[in-house]
Amino acid sequence: MLGKDTIAATATPFGMAGIGIIRMSGPDALAITRRVFCPSGGKCEWKSHHLYHGDIVAADGETILDEVLISFMAGPRSFTGEDVVEINCHGNPNIIHAILALLQTAGCRPARPGEFSERAFLNNRFDLSQAEALAAMISAKSAKAFALGLAQLKGSLGREIEDLRSLIVEALSGLEAAIDFSEDTAEDSLPETPPQIDQALERMQKLLASYRSARAYTEGIHVIITGKPNVGKSSLLNALTGRKKAIVTDIPGTTRDLITDTIDINGIPVHLMDTAGIREPQNLIEQEGISLVWENLALADVIVVMLDVSKPLTDEDKMIINANQSTNTMVAINKIDLPHALEREIIEQLFSAGTRILEISAKSGTGLPALKQAVMDLSVGTEPESNGGKMILHLRHKLALEAACKNIQHAKESLAGGLSGEFAAFDLREALNHLDEITGRKINDEILDKIFSSFCIGK
Numbered sequence: 001m002l003g004k005d006t007i008a009a010t011a012t013p014f015g016m017a018g019i020g021i022i023r024m025s026g027p028d029a030l031a032i033t034r035r036v037f038c039p040s041g042g043k044c045e046w047k048s049h050h051l052y053h054g055d056i057v058a059a060d061g062e063t064i065l066d067e068v069l070i071s072f073m074a075g076p077r078s079f080t081g082e083d084v085v086e087i088n089c090h091g092n093p094n095i096i097h098a099i100l101a102l103l104q105t106a107g108c109r110p111a112r113p114g115e116f117s118e119r120a121f122l123n124n125r126f127d128l129s130q131a132e133a134l135a136a137m138i139s140a141k142s143a144k145a146f147a148l149g150l151a152q153l154k155g156s157l158g159r160e161i162e163d164l165r166s167l168i169v170e171a172l173s174g175l176e177a178a179i180d181f182s183e184d185t186a187e188d189s190l191p192e193t194p195p196q197i198d199q200a201l202e203r204m205q206k207l208l209a210s211y212r213s214a215r216a217y218t219e220g221i222h223v224i225i226t227g228k229p230n231v232g233k234s235s236l237l238n239a240l241t242g243r244k245k246a247i248v249t250d251i252p253g254t255t256r257d258l259i260t261d262t263i264d265i266n267g268i269p270v271h272l273m274d275t276a277g278i279r280e281p282q283n284l285i286e287q288e289g290i291s292l293v294w295e296n297l298a299l300a301d302v303i304v305v306m307l308d309v310s311k312p313l314t315d316e317d318k319m320i321i322n323a324n325q326s327t328n329t330m331v332a333i334n335k336i337d338l339p340h341a342l343e344r345e346i347i348e349q350l351f352s353a354g355t356r357i358l359e360i361s362a363k364s365g366t367g368l369p370a371l372k373q374a375v376m377d378l379s380v381g382t383e384p385e386s387n388g389g390k391m392i393l394h395l396r397h398k399l400a401l402e403a404a405c406k407n408i409q410h411a412k413e414s415l416a417g418g419l420s421g422e423f424a425a426f427d428l429r430e431a432l433n434h435l436d437e438i439t440g441r442k443i444n445d446e447i448l449d450k451i452f453s454s455f456c457i458g459k
């Protein structure tokens with residue numbers, strides 16, 4: 001990778017700011033800087049990891065473009081592993097553009113999105129999972145999501161994958177020794193299942209189980225509130241967000257559009273969706289609104305079916321209850337501040353055993369903390385820390401791990417079924433390949449391009 005062209009890009013967002021940072025990496029980074037930079041006092045020694053003050057001077061050799069601070073990090077002790085220069089100029093988009101253009105005439109080219117990280121990966125500054133962690137940190141929507149990205153950047157996932165790799169390599173060498181032995185002695189003994197196979201499988205399944213809660217922290221969870229008109233869905237949205245987001249009236253059919261808002265529960269972004277009350281639509285607008293509810297019910301992580309305790313159950317309630325019997329359904333019996341016309345036992349019988357049923361008052365706020373907790377239990381389950389911070393955040397990692405698990409299970413089955421150890425050895429090698437996709441030990445260029453091109457420019 002060293003010896004390639006030198007690249008430059010702004011590392012800070014374009015826009016007015018106190019400072020803007022332009023980053024340059026490659027073999028000519030220092031030579032290009034020298035062409036455009038006039039240090040205070042006339043000269044500087046360009047010691048690595050030092051900061052230099054001076055002016056950026058235009059191609060005419062006279063016009064000062066900006067007064068800047070420049071840091072120089074000589075490779076390989078830099079982010080990319082190459083020579084890196086960072087120019088701290090004033091955060092005016094015109095000046096940043098002008099300096100970038102000047103650097104290009106002096107010998108570099110604009111960096112592609114993610115190209116700095118790609119070079120860092122190719123120069124073994126970090127593994128692929130760490131590069132992806134960087135992108136996850138930049139786009140993290142909550143402090144918790146950032147912390148998970150940071151743990152991955154520190155190598156928590158990479159280390160776990162290397163441990164799993166070692167277990168499989170040990171199992172493989174045990175198997176291969178057994179295969180060689182049986183060939184040498186012409187004995188037909190069946191190879192035993194190496195214990196490392198089960199250990200690896202268990203750890204991989206634990207890692208896979210972390211995906212759901214990790215996604216909750218990074219992407220948030222989608223909660224939809226459904227029920228017949230007037231049960232208090234919009235009131236619940238308003239009570240949970242603490243804002244008058246949705247119109248509330250006692251006229252059934254008030255809400256027709258989807259109304260969304262995001263709240264934070266224990267560091268998790270929870271995307272709430274208030275919906276049109278479900279009933280026989282009375283006009284085209286309501287009909288459209290209700291069909292949107294059905295579409296979104298299918299996509300939600302958690303469904304809150306709302307009932308009104310002050311009114312007897314209707315056919316509409318029963319239809320909604322029957323349509324929402326999945327494991328991600330919970331029930332909110334609302335308006336418990338009013339006289340009850342509904343019995344809890346009857347509602348319990350209408351849902352499958354174990355369904356969470358909460359009694360609330362959207363009006364007074366009673367039961368809302370318990371409702372929030374139930375949403376968490378249903379969507380996140382166990383805390384991610386329970387796996388020592390080893391989690392998978394990316395779908396790409398999940399798919400690779402699932403494929404590796406399948407290979408290992410296959411290996412186990414063929415050993416248990418008395419097939420030659422060669423078959424199991426083949427599957428174990430495949431499992432290793434899938435694990436190597438996660439850290440990038442072995443990965444094709446197309447996938448690499450796809451990963452890095454989704455990064456932002458300057459990263």
Ligand SMILES: Nc1nc2c(ncn2[C@@H]2O[C@H](COP(=O)(O)OP(=O)(O)OP(=O)(O)O)[C@@H](O)[C@H]2O)c(=O)[nH]1
Nearest residue numbers: 229230231232233234235253254255277361362363
């Ligand atoms: N007493 C009492 N009234 C409530 C409670 N929650 C909602 N209401 C009242 O019930 C009526 C309907 O509330 P909404 O929040 O608009 O009900 P909705 O389910 O969104 O109704 P649609 O949008 O028509 O489907 C309003 O008059 C609310 O003030 C509650 O917990 N207690």
Ligand SMILES: [Mg+2]
Nearest residue numbers: 233234254255
């Ligand atoms: Mg409403």
